[in-house]
Amino acid sequence: MKTSFFAAAALALLTTPAFAATVTTTAVADVTVGDEDFDGVMDYAGPQDDAYLRVFGNWRTGRGVLEYDLSGIAAGDTVESASVSFSVRGTRVPGVVNLYGYSGDGVATIADGNLVQTLVGSFSVVDMSMDYNVSISASFLQGLLDAGASHLGLIMVSSDETRFGPGADFCSVGSTTTACAGNPGSQLTVNSSPAGVVPVPASLPLLAGGFGLFGVMAARRRARRAA
Secondary structure (H helix, E strand, O other), X not given: OHHHHHHHHHHHHHOOOOOOEEEEEEOOEEEEEEXXXXXXXXXXXXXXXXXXXXXXXXXXXXXXXXXXXXXXXXXXOEEEEEEEEEEEEEEEEOEEEEEEEEEEOOOOOOHHHHOOOOEEEEEEEOOXXXXXXXXXXXXXXXXXXXXXXXEEEEEEEXXXXXXXXXXXXXXXXXXXXXXXXXXXXXXXXXEEEOOOOOOOOOHHHHHHHHHHHHHHHHHHHHHHHHO
């Protein structure tokens, strides 16, 4: 009886289905913003038909603003991890680009480009024609979802805005440039677990397997004694 119990427990843990769900959504809006009069405040927006998000350290076009729809993530879900993708297909200056998060509304605006209070990730631009997948703060995204936010907003900011610093021409949503052909623009990928589900630590199935093996060995010893 004990052997059957241990074996059943081990089998149940070893066959526990994965509860995590993966949702990927393309940015619903993006815009390049900049500082027209060099006073540190974003007050200029690039043309909506620009093929690129132009993120550099100086001149008018300084920051990229993006918004991602969160409706595909069920209310109450626990965010396990999140990442965003970017594609460089134009001019680039190697160096670090920082990502700042905010609660969005589905429209990328000049005002959003000034919301740089919460750093949620960063990455290094290395070369042209490269794709980047960047981890962002799961706890920040969780906070947005818990507060009922409809969209995640991200601002791409050069780590050095005092000169023509790090940055690149990133493919924008609906880009018409040949270099970005077939590229949907930046995408957000979120891995989450349903409310009330506690992920099973990787060590538990091994522990359960150990219990099961222990039960089998104990049963064999009893059988030998009985013989």
